[in-house]
Amino acid sequence: MMFTGQERERDMRFFLFFWILSFSLSPTICISKTIDLNSSILERFDKSRDDIVFDNATQLMWQTCSAGQVRVKKKGCTGDSLGMTWTDAKKLESPDWRLPTKAELVTIIDNLKNRNEDIPRIHGAIFYNVDETKLNYWTSDSAGASEAWYVNFGTGPIAGKADKTSPFAVRLVKGTFVPPAPEVKPPQDIYEFLGRRDDCKHFAGEFSGEAIDRVRDRQIDKTMTELRCNNVEADEKKLRKKYQGKPDMLKWLNESPE
Incomplete structure (x- = not known):
């Protein structure tokens, strides 16, 4: 059966609508203490909800799965992570969920992993089944008319700018970002x-x-x-x-x- 361009666009809109709606109806997780980025993952991340992860270090709530995947109990995130343009990624935003800023997204990089060897550089016990072929994730930070910032969970530089038409992965977030306290040094x-x-x-x-x-x-x-x-x-x-x-x-x- 052949689909027209309009039908494909309509189906994509329906998918995005119901995908966002499933998270918008999620209850808010209670905020507890604030700890730093070097705390153990058990102290730092609250997984009382399978589909949402609360980060005590930044007070942000992250979707457990990348856009396009579905959380299935005991199976992690199933399905394929979507690679989409920056413009399409922005369409996933709702009153609750949004694209993270670069400053927010880099906080979930697992800095204990070797940047040249261990991929994906993210806590696999928290964020399930990350597609190793799609390790560049869009941020909300535009870099002009044709480029935007992304964060890389693979090897190489942590962040960079790319053409907005690049097919990158997406992980949505909600909440007000509390920047980790900077290291305090004497004069x-x-x-x-x-x-x-x-x-x-x-x-x-x-x-x-x-x-x-x-x-x-x-x-x-x-x-x-x-x-x-x-x-x-x-x-x-x-x-x-x-x-x-x-x-x-x-x-x-x-x-x-x-």
């Missing part, structure tokens, strides 16, 4: 001092004082001189005076050296 002068203080403590513990270790001790003494270890206490007092009244800075100096 540069405190950062350098802490490293120096730790090194001085380390080398002081290595000093033997025995005749048999004379050559080694001389090298240690030279290194400690270069580090200005005799000035550590005086330099710490200067830093404490500089950051007086700033407890968020002084806390770094209050930490005991390893």
Whole structure:
């Protein structure tokens, strides 16, 4: 039986409508604590619903399966992942579900896997049956009239720009993104001092004082001189005076050296 172009387009619209509707009727999952991206997958992901995954680290809800696949209990995601243009991917969006931004999508990359060997780079115990022939996923971020950003779950660069007509996979998301807290570092002068203080403590513990270790001790003494270890206490007092009244800075100096 032959189908006209209009009939194929109509059938595609019906498929997309009912596919989105099945998720739109899903109840909201209760939000619990926020943890970071390095937490174990059992702590990080809540799979109380088979078809939806809640990420405690970002407060986002992800569809377990890629667009085109259907979640079947005990079988994972069945069917083929759809490869679609960016414009068609945008048509999947509803009041609840949407294309993720690049910043959101990169958070579900499994960074423990080797980028040159292990594919797909996603938690297979959470996101089932990822099609290894379709590892580029569209984001909502347009890059001009003809290109958009995608995230790569295979080998090579994590993200890039591609022509909007490229047939890439889609995984929808909903919720308000809570960016993972950035790594907090002390000011540069405190950062350098802490490293120096730790090194001085380390080398002081290595000093033997025995005749048999004379050559080694001389090298240690030279290194400690270069580090200005005799000035550590005086330099710490200067830093404490500089950051007086700033407890968020002084806390770094209050930490005991390893």
